Amino acid sequence: MNNLARWQRPEISTWTGFGRLTNLRDEIDRLFEVPLAELTRPSQLLSGWTPAFDVHEDKDNVYVRAELPGMRKEDIDLLLHNGSLSIAGERKSDEKLREAEVYRAERFFGRFQRTVTLPTPVAADRINAQYKDGILSVTLPKAEEAKPKHIDVNVS
Amino acid sequence: MKATLQKEPRVTPEQTATFVSPEVNIFETKDGYVLEAELPGVNKDGLEITLEGNEVTITGHRHVEALPGETLFRESTDADYRRVFELDPAIDTVNVSARIEQGVLTLTLPKSERVKPRKISVD
Numbered sequence: 001m002n003n004l005a006r007w008q009r010p011e012i013s014t015w016t017g018f019g020r021l022t023n024l025r026d027e028i029d030r031l032f033e034v035p036l037a038e039l040t041r042p043s044q045l046l047s048g049w050t051p052a053f054d055v056h057e058d059k060d061n062v063y064v065r066a067e068l069p070g071m072r073k074e075d076i077d078l079l080l081h082n083g084s085l086s087i088a089g090e091r092k093s094d095e096k097l098r099e100a101e102v103y104r105a106e107r108f109f110g111r112f113q114r115t116v117t118l119p120t121p122v123a124a125d126r127i128n129a130q131y132k133d134g135i136l137s138v139t140l141p142k143a144e145e146a147k148p149k150h151i152d153v154n155v156s
Numbered sequence: 157m158k159a160t161l162q163k164e165p166r167v168t169p170e171q172t173a174t175f176v177s178p179e180v181n182i183f184e185t186k187d188g189y190v191l192e193a194e195l196p197g198v199n200k201d202g203l204e205i206t207l208e209g210n211e212v213t214i215t216g217h218r219h220v221e222a223l224p225g226e227t228l229f230r231e232s233t234d235a236d237y238r239r240v241f242e243l244d245p246a247i248d249t250v251n252v253s254a255r256i257e258q259g260v261l262t263l264t265l266p267k268s269e270r271v272k273p274r275k276i277s278v279d
Contacts, residue, residue, distance in 0.1 A: 058225025134259015
């Protein structure tokens with residue numbers, strides 16, 4: 001049967017060179033951070049979901065953006081702790097399709113977590129998070145003491 | 157196999173750099189097929205689905221504003237999405253429907269009535 005079989009030109013497949021490297025680095029970081037018991041669960045290391053992250057900074061804010069397609073807003077958890085922002089959550093599969101025959105399963109379902117270390121302290125009470133078109137955008141205003149300041153020199 | 161290779165159109169280097177291939181799940185139910193594709197950053201206006209012959213092409217243009225300031229870390233890409241699938245001849249192409257929600261496209265491809273299992277009553 002050739003039902004819905006994918007034919008794709010190999011030239012236009014995803015180039016994930018740097019993405020892979022980053023994933024590997026995350027995995028190595030995690031190796032040193034998680035207790036041993038966690039590591040023995042193969043699901044965490046081998047089939048985890050590492051959503052793509054972007055981090056930007058200007059003089060007032062730090063911006064974190066994560067590609068999290070197909071989530072429900074209430075299944076996304078944001079946690080600010082010790083100068084790091086953790087984005088965790090769970091993506092659930094469609095109940096209606098549980099009985100269906102699977103032809104292709106490339107999407108990840110289940111729990112994920114990623115943490116980014118913020119470059120400066122932020123004002124925790126003014127963080128804003130938006131979820132639109134499967135992209136989570138978090139704006140973290142820098143704490144007043146972290147902003148660059150001009151100091152006037154007094155002449156006496 | 158040979159036939160498939162022959163009909164592949166020429167791809168220029170510029171075209172190859174422009175697209176990434178989205179991850180998909182495909183299911184078959186008794187009524188048809190359901191295809192889910194991950195297209196974060198794509199909304200209804202940026203989505204293009206074309207049915208031609210026995211192929212369906214999904215193209216997604218991202219509508220994502222660049223973040224201000226200096227980049228500290230970048231994993232996302234600006235490239236648009238594209239992927240082509242060959243269709244089962246049993247699909248009723250007239251009644252294909254599409255929906256996009258939070259960056260996930262759901263394409264419903266019903267089987268034509270003619271191929272659905274049917275009970276025949278005996279007179």
